[in-house]
Amino acid sequence: MKTANQPLLSLKGITKRFGALTAVNGVDLDVCPGEIVVIIGPSGSGKSTLLRSVNFLEEIDEGTILFEGDEIGYVRNKQGRRHLDAPAKICALRSEIGMVFQHFNLFPHMTVLGNVMEGPLTVQKKSTAAAREIALDMLAKVGLSEKRDVFPATLSGGQKQRVAIARALAMRPKLMLFDEPTSALDPELIGEVFDTIRSLGREGMTMIIVTHQMGFAKEMADRVIFMENGSFVAQGTPEDFFANQMEHDRIKSFLNRIL
Amino acid sequence: MKLLSGRISKTAILLFSCLLLLLVPVSYAKDYDQVFSDANEAMGNGDLPAAITILKKVQFEKGDDGGAFVRSRMQIARLQFALKDMPAASATAREVLAVYPDNSEALNFIASVKQEQKPRYVVFIEDCLRFLPQLLKGAVMTIALVVCIILISPLGGLLIALGRISAFKPVSGLCWFFIWLFRGTPLLLQLFFIYYGLPSLGITFKPFTAAILGLGLNYSAYLGEIIRGGIQSIEHGQMEAAKAIGMTYWQAMRRVIIPQTYKRLMPPIGNEFIALIKDTALVSTIAMVELMRSADQMFNAYFNVTALILAALIYLLFTTIFTFIFEKIEIRAGIYENR
Numbered sequence: 001m002k003t004a005n006q007p008l009l010s011l012k013g014i015t016k017r018f019g020a021l022t023a024v025n026g027v028d029l030d031v032c033p034g035e036i037v038v039i040i041g042p043s044g045s046g047k048s049t050l051l052r053s054v055n056f057l058e059e060i061d062e063g064t065i066l067f068e069g070d071e072i073g074y075v076r077n078k079q080g081r082r083h084l085d086a087p088a089k090i091c092a093l094r095s096e097i098g099m100v101f102q103h104f105n106l107f108p109h110m111t112v113l114g115n116v117m118e119g120p121l122t123v124q125k126k127s128t129a130a131a132r133e134i135a136l137d138m139l140a141k142v143g144l145s146e147k148r149d150v151f152p153a154t155l156s157g158g159q160k161q162r163v164a165i166a167r168a169l170a171m172r173p174k175l176m177l178f179d180e181p182t183s184a185l186d187p188e189l190i191g192e193v194f195d196t197i198r199s200l201g202r203e204g205m206t207m208i209i210v211t212h213q214m215g216f217a218k219e220m221a222d223r224v225i226f227m228e229n230g231s232f233v234a235q236g237t238p239e240d241f242f243a244n245q246m247e248h249d250r251i252k253s254f255l256n257r258i259l
Numbered sequence: 260m261k262l263l264s265g266r267i268s269k270t271a272i273l274l275f276s277c278l279l280l281l282l283v284p285v286s287y288a289k290d291y292d293q294v295f296s297d298a299n300e301a302m303g304n305g306d307l308p309a310a311i312t313i314l315k316k317v318q319f320e321k322g323d324d325g326g327a328f329v330r331s332r333m334q335i336a337r338l339q340f341a342l343k344d345m346p347a348a349s350a351t352a353r354e355v356l357a358v359y360p361d362n363s364e365a366l367n368f369i370a371s372v373k374q375e376q377k378p379r380y381v382v383f384i385e386d387c388l389r390f391l392p393q394l395l396k397g398a399v400m401t402i403a404l405v406v407c408i409i410l411i412s413p414l415g416g417l418l419i420a421l422g423r424i425s426a427f428k429p430v431s432g433l434c435w436f437f438i439w440l441f442r443g444t445p446l447l448l449q450l451f452f453i454y455y456g457l458p459s460l461g462i463t464f465k466p467f468t469a470a471i472l473g474l475g476l477n478y479s480a481y482l483g484e485i486i487r488g489g490i491q492s493i494e495h496g497q498m499e500a501a502k503a504i505g506m507t508y509w510q511a512m513r514r515v516i517i518p519q520t521y522k523r524l525m526p527p528i529g530n531e532f533i534a535l536i537k538d539t540a541l542v543s544t545i546a547m548v549e550l551m552r553s554a555d556q557m558f559n560a561y562f563n564v565t566a567l568i569l570a571a572l573i574y575l576l577f578t579t580i581f582t583f584i585f586e587k588i589e590i591r592a593g594i595y596e597n598r
Binding site: 055057087088091092094095098099101103105106107108109110118119122123124151152153164167168170171 | 503595
């Protein structure tokens with residue numbers, strides 16, 4: 001059932017446990033096309049786990065994930081036990097959802113261009129020339145065309161993260177997930193990464209961003225969500241969130257610690 | 260009595276052998292018996308030049324059987340040899356040859372004088388030239404073995420490593436067992452089992468096949484563990500990043516994880532291959548004629564340590580070349596880490 005106004009991504013009752021610990025506890029979330037959702041919250045609140053669940057890097061214990069209206073990623077076997085779908089299907093889903101990691105995770109043995117080409121080349125089986133063209137486009141988009149032939153080891157943290165963004169974009173994803181993209185960066189390098197994310201937002205990219213940068217949340221987000229102990233405690237537009245939800249004791253103390 | 264200390268024992272042996280000769284009943288012309296006993300006495304006093312002078316009294320006479328003459332001249336030659344007067348020693352031996360050109364004692368003596376006159380390094384080089392053709396033949400076989408194992412064992416090792424980290428229990432269990440078995444028993448025993456043991460089960464291999472099989476299995480087991488360590492040393496985020504752009508597990512392994520292990524694997528694998536060069540010596544026990552076996556054959560045939568020294572030098576040459584090659588590959592493999 002696809003409708004014009006349906007959410008791009010819809011999470012229903014997502015629960016993920018690590019042994020006795022419940023990292024994500026029955027979370028519901030709808031993300032509309034073009035929407036920028038920023039999730040904040042203390043360490044260990046389940047933000048990253050939730051984000052990784054969307055990309056199947058974590059296998060959830062309960063809940064359903066709908067992408068463009070279709071339930072994805074999990075099937076039930078004859079005994080009725082749910083498990084992750086066939087690897088080929090999971091890979092196909094992942095290629096539609098880009099992910100950027102806190103520690104960049106660039107492939108150190110490939111040049112910058114090689115990193116960005118890798119997805120189109122290996123996953124989408126595009127020709128070298130086609131993959132190269134896409135990669136050059138994406139590097140231009142993140143402003144690193146001149147770095148295309150160097151190895152990642154020579155880049156600054158901010159440049160590395162921009163290459164990682166270009167690598168994810170090269171797959172033409174419909175949704176981008178950012179897992180604390182600036183947490184491993186020196187403060188003076190944070191700006192360039194946010195500039196890149198900001199320009200993506202202007203182009204209408206749908207994004208879920210986990211971050212500790214409140215300024216960025218305020219400026220960029222369509223919606224800010226505060227997560228703690230595996231649940232959403234509060235959410236709202238940035239104006240609403242930072243003006244009204246601040247009364248929330250937990251949020252207040254968290255923000256006071258951060259700001 | 261001025262003898263060089265190093266020569267004392269040799270002189271003693273000479274004297275002793277001369278004494279023994281005197282004890283043998285002989286039928287020389289009667290008047291020479293006195294000469295020999297005088298010479299013997301002089302030798303007993305340690306006066307070798309005097310003994311030589313006395314022995315020279317014996318002359319060759321036509322119609323004589325020449326026994327006394329040959330005996331006296333050879334004794335003189337030996338005494339001159341003991342006195343390190345090599346030209347005189349061989350000249351004396353030639354006196355015998357002048358009368359009896361085929362006298363093997365004299366011929367051998369002249370040969371050993373020649374050998375003694377040569378500088379040590381000349382002797383060594385001559386030995387080298389004598390042993391080298393056979394040793395090189397053996398060395399070619401050693402290299403053939405090493406090259407085969409270098410081609411086989413990394414592939415075997417990779418398969419075992421991937422099997423070991425497989426989530427599929429029967430596969431990882433099987434690989435664990437393989438490593439346990441081949442790492443836990445002596446290579447020599449494995450070679451014996453394959454070459455001498457399996458025929459009793461009706462499986463017979465040629466020596467070369469058995470050697471390749473034994474070394475290949477053993478080295479695959481070792482490399483398997485090294486490669487597994489290499490794969491698992493790659494940061495987990497690399498696999499996640501590869502998966503996040505849609506790669507399958509095998510694509511990620513092939514394109515992202517395994518290429519990053521090359522540099523890290525070079526030092527331990529280089530180590531293994533240097534050990535391999537030396538371990539090929541073990542296949543000499545299963546009827547393979549390689550460098551070690553050739554050296555052993557030469558050593559046993561000539562009882563000449565030069566054969567072993569030469570083999571050691573060839574092994575050292577091989578290991579040196581390998582060390583050098585692996586250092587180069589390591590640098591090449593890690594080029595992306597150089598800023």
